[in-house]
Amino acid sequence: MLQRALTFANAGYRTGLVHDSDTELDAAELAALTAAGVTRFFWDEPNMTEMQIFASIERDGVVPLLDIAREWNGELSVNDQIRARKAGLEVDDGSLGFTVEERGLLGAAATKGKWFKTVSYAEMVGRDVVGPRIEASAGTLVATLHSLRAWMVNGDEAV
Structure with missing residues (x-):
């Protein structure tokens, strides 16, 4: 999923990534997502x-x-x-x-x-x-889904 998100973002698409929190993203992955402008939506650790x-x-x-x-x-x-x-x-x-x-x-x-x-x-x-x-x-379910909806509908980047 990470690579797909980066591919879309690097192609110029506004990109959001919804991901589980059972495995932490490493510093390089987080930096790549940030640099590409990918907005992340995720759960409490360690939840899927x-x-x-x-x-x-x-x-x-x-x-x-x-x-x-x-x-x-x-x-x-x-x-x-x-x-x-x-x-x-x-x-x-x-x-x-x-x-x-x-x-x-x-x-x-x-x-x-x-x-x-x-x-x-x-x-x-x-x-x-x-x-x-x-x-x-x-x-977190409620907060994340509200943030995701706002991002999709209004283009809000804040999560």
């Missing part, structure tokens, strides 16, 4: 997109995310991936308290299980879960 969504989405958004994951990936598979993060964790939606720890486990399971890794799955998550709940959500 799925982890940031589960960390930030309002409480009422967690079950719909799990429903989508189970519909696409199978209930048994999703539940097993959740339990693999914490032995004995009950994955019945009614018993999950959606604590910070549980949200972290769900985000890690979603990332490892690639629950939302196709474009169509990601579009549905954004359209049906994140978008309608963005104002009631919190954290």
Whole structure:
């Protein structure tokens, strides 16, 4: 993704790069992006997109995310991936308290299980879960998405 962003920026296009924060960019990569004028949008360290969504989405958004994951990936598979993060964790939606720890486990399971890794799955998550709940959500997800939208719509460079 970094090289693609640099290619577009160096060709004269206004370029933004949305990236996960599970791996830090090194000083040379950051310098190259800055020199090329690429605007960066990223999550809290060490979050990947799925982890940031589960960390930030309002409480009422967690079950719909799990429903989508189970519909696409199978209930048994999703539940097993959740339990693999914490032995004995009950994955019945009614018993999950959606604590910070549980949200972290769900985000890690979603990332490892690639629950939302196709474009169509990601579009549905954004359209049906994140978008309608963005104002009631919190954290870096909200700030980053607002900055990204402002950059796209208004040309704002500040993030």
